[in-house]
Every structure is written in C-alpha cells, then in structure tokens.
Amino acid sequence: MKSPPSERARSIRRRLFALLLVPSVLVLAAGTLSDYFTAVTPFREAYDQSLIDGALAVAANVRMDANNKATLTLPPEAVAILRADSSDAIYYRVSDSTGALIAGDADLPEAPRSGTNPSRADARYLDEPIRVVSYRTYTNAGLLTISVAETTHKRDDVRTHILSSSLAVDFMELGLVLALIGVGARLALSPLREVQEQIGQRSARDLAPLPLDRVPVEIRSIVETLNRLFNTVSESASAQRRFLESAAHQLRTPLTGIQAQLELLVADEADHSKQQRLTFILDAARRLTHTTQQLLTLARSDEAANLRWDLADVSLPLIVENIVADRVAAADRAGVDLGAEIYPACVKGVGWLLNEAVGNLANNAIAHSPAGAQVTVRCGVQRGAPFVEVTDSGVGIPAEERDRVLERFVRGSNARGAGSGLGLAIVSEVAQLHGATIDIATGPDGKGTSVRLRFPVLSAPLQPAYASIASTSFADAQRL
C-alpha cells in the first residue's frame, strides 16, 4: 500500500497549514501595528504636553519694556530647570512677529501654524531629530512665538520598547497559533489516517467491506466506492470459483464415462490389434483426465490464493489415511511398499487442496520408485509446527533442480514415465496458500527424495477432530 512520497505529493495537512499560515501572519501583523499605535499615542501626548507646559512657562516670563519691546526675564535657575532632562537636550526660542530672535537658541525651527495653538511638529536641529512645540501669543509687542523643543531620545526609547515588547508577544502568539494549527490539522485528519491504516493493514485477499461507522463524512463516499469495488471483486471471484467448480464437475463426468467405457471395451475386445488400439486410447483418456484434474486444481488453488477461502480445521491424519488407502493398489502394481506414519496434527486450511497436494507427492513418490522401494506418508508436529511429508527411496531429484521442479510444466531430468509437470507446481501453490514451506531433501539413507510441507506454528493448538477413515468409517455399518 505504501508508495514513496513524490517531491510534490499533495498533502492535505501541508495545504491546510499553508492556507492558514498567511492569514494568521497578516492578522497578527495588523494586531502588532494597532497595539503599537495605541500604546505610542498616549506617550507622545504626555511628552508633548510637558513641552507645551515648558512653552507656556517661558511665555509667562516674557515681559514688555517701556518701548513695548518684549524681553524674556527667565532667571538662569529657571532656564536650568527647563533644560534639565536626563536623556534629551531641551531647546527654546522666543521670536517676534518678524521672526527675529528675542531669546533662546537662535536657529531652532518653529512648528508651523496649524489648527491648534500651540502647534506641534517634528523637525531637525543640530543634525538631530527633534520635537518642537510653538506657542503663539499676541502682546503689546505684537505676535510672539515661543518654541520649546527636545531631542527624541526618550520618545525613541519608549517607541522601541513598545515595539519590541509587542513584537515579542506577537511572535509568541504566532508560534502558538502555528503549533495549534499543526496539532489541529493532525487531529482533524486523524480519522483519515485511521481509514488509511485500516486499509493498509488488510491482507490483499481481504475483500470484506470497510466499516463505515467511524469514517468521516468527507471521505465516506470514497470508502463507499471502495466497498462497492471490494464487493464487485468478491462477487466476480466467487463467480469464478463457481465456474471452476462447475467446470471440474462438467469435465470429470464425461471423462469418467469415456474412461469406463474404454475399460469395458478393452476387456471385451477379442481382436488383439483392436484391443491394443483401444488400450492406447484408454491410456490417453487417463492422461487427459489426470491433466484436466491437475489444471483445474491449479486454477482453483490460484483462485483460493486470491481470495480468502474459508479455512477450516483440517486433520492431517485423515488426509494421510485417505491418500494411502486410495493408493494401495497403485503401489502394489508398482511393487512399492506404501506405508504411513501418523501422529496427530491439525492445520487451518482447505481440505481438498491439501489432499490433492499430498496426493501428488505420493503419486510422484510411487511413480519414481523402483520395485521393492519404500514410500512413506507421514504427518505430525515438530517443534510446534505441523507437517506432512512423503519420503521415497526412488531416483531422487538432483539438488540443483529442487527449486525449479516446483514450477509449472517443469519435470526433473530423471523423471520417469509420462507426467504433466504440474504435480509439484500444485504442491507449491497449495503450500503457499497455507503459509507452508516446502523442504525437498534427499530421502533417508541418502536415497530417493523427501518432500515435507511445514505449516506455520499454530498459536492456539487445535484439538483435531480426528476421525480415522481406516478404522471408523465403516464402524456404523459393521455388525461384528
């Protein structure tokens, strides 16, 4: 389910984050500005007011002499008080209506007239920015302009302080908001992640619909579409399964008829040459039947592997008994001593497929063993893992061919007689379906072959419903 994220893979979380980030930054910046101006204005007013107070104080000390000429009668102590400031230089200037200096600092600029008196302005003096307040008053000597100014160090300090503290607070806010967006996006998207995990954890064979109760409405339609898809796949798979089952049935019945009729004809035929020809046809019919059976089994085990077939508890002893019982006559014809070693063992699986697989192993063992050889079908549990095994003392499979013989239509270089090359492929498919491993080894005493299917260790040991065909099937009918 996992694919490496491409460079520009679309992520809802990243998108959400980006979309929320820009407006949050803008809102916070606006907040910072408004905080700044709100805080700065009262300070400016207060400082301006003290300048105005100074100007009024200076104005109060302007006196008219006899010639109606204005003079400033400010004692040096008062000037010292006026100019006393820890951080800023204070300037003042008194001028008449012509702009001529009456007292104070000569080149101090005046605040231009404005709607208010005193008027205020920012200006420069002695290469420094200053704040100047000019008070205009009419006296007997005409218009007098009294300006008081100060450098802006205090104001700058306050402004810097306000700005930096409000910026600090706002940056913290920004950080918090970003963190909240991040956490929020993650929490908001967690149902999505849950669905993703649910799908990710499913086995590829699992076609059960996803539960809808915890799916958020936003992706409900996606999950519903998925469920419809699962349903379609599952239906087509079971249709396929029904088709294969029916095909198996439809093919097997006429083949049985042909084979049985030919057997009877061979037995009845007096003409030797005709009998021989019929025997050829009978052999061909048997091979055809065998290959059909093998191909159908292979197709159906493929199908079983693609779907989660209902795995049931399968008793390995039952399978071994069935296989040995069915092959006693064949083993006898081949002069092979067929036997079983049965210990209780139970696996989760598909009974008939296991029967086919182990049956193929037994057929191979009998076919490739010389007269007098032993073939043994075993089952049991080793170190917690159930196994079923067929050993023979026949021709063996060369070590370098052991992996390849499991492929379809591949036969061992020393295989005898006619064969489809499908037997071990079926074993391999069935093993895969059951999560079993196939060990092909040299048989006991260094001769022949031993093929073992090792099943996964059962977590909870099953109690095998151990019914033995050989000993109990006919118990009811028995009247002894």
Place this chain on the structure above:
Amino acid sequence: MRALVVEDDPLVGDAVRRALTAGGYAADHVVSAEAAKSALHAENFDLLIVDVGLPKEDGMQFVRGLRARGKIVPVLMLTARDGLSDRVTALDLGADDYLTKPFQVPELLARCRALIRRANSVANPLITFGGLQFDLARKEATANGQKLDVTHREWSILECLVLNAGHIVSKEKLLSSIASFDDDISPNAVEVYVSRLRTKLGQAALIRAVRGMGYRIDEITAK
C-alpha cells in the same frame, strides 16, 4: 443379484450398468431420483449405485429419504466433486461407500462386491471372497475347496478383514475384534495371527499390511 444405477450422465450410467452386468449382476439404469423411487417401488434391489449430482433431487437427498423410509439396501455413491467432506457427508447420510469420479471399473466392482457381502452377512451367512467360501453361522471356511483350519481369534480377524474388504482395517480394530477372548492382549498379537492366516490362506486371498495403517484383504486376480 439386482443392482440399480441412478446416474443422469448417459455415458457414465451405461458404463456402470455394463460393468455390473459383466460382473454378474442384473443391472438397471435410471437417470433421476424420481425414476429410481418408482423402480424401487416396483422391485427389490440388492445394491444401489447413486450419483451425487442428480438433477432436481440430488443423490444425497435421495439417499437420506431412502434411509428415512427404512430401506436398508446397500448404497454406493458416485461423485464428481472434490473433497473429503462430501465423503463424510455421504457416509453420515446413510451411504455405505463412496467413490470419486473418475474411478476404474475393477475398483467399482470390488466396492460393490464388498457392499453386498457385508449386507448379506446377516441374512445369508454363506459368502464368497475370491477363492474363499465362508459360512459365517457355522464359522467355517474353505480355501479353494480345502477346509480352512483356523482358531477362534484367527477367524475373527479373517471375518473382520473380509467384511471390510477393499478398505484398510486398522490394527486397533482387529485387536478389538479379538479382545473379547482375552482382555490382556498385546497389539503384536495381531501381527502373529495375520502371519499365521497368510500361511493358511495360501493362494486363496492376500492379506496386505499397509505400514502404519493396518491390513487389507484382497482377492487374488489372475493376471
């Protein structure tokens, strides 16, 4: 011996009928459960061979109905289906034996003979197996015409094998058939009795040991 073949496939049905006829039975062939019921109503049969996959009422239902009506005629079921479970189901439903398609004609005949032998062992105590003739009532047997001199235990084992001919009989089962004579008996005793029986039977029948599973008795067929 009358046998009824219930098989909807004409080719298979005809082959089974012919095989049975060749095996010395008077065999009839019908293609449905319905036809089989009317045939059974009209006549008595010693053996039924029933295909599982019949149209309409299938073979399993037919056999269940048959047993429900108290018919004890031996039934051999034929099936084209896979699986062990069908075998178990068929036997549970009251079939006496079960053969998977494709089967070979000699196997079919051997199963039929075994079924009839077992069914008749009560009503008709005289049965034949290959070169052996048994009188179950008098517990006497002849092998190729020669009287067979066997002990009680050997007889029990031979009887058990013959009545289950065609199938492997486990050592435990053979042991339990003789256990009533002596409760303290060793499993190895079975091997001893079988070995003695083999000598006594000579060429009349073959008792084959299937390692790990038990014994099976076979008729010796001339090849």
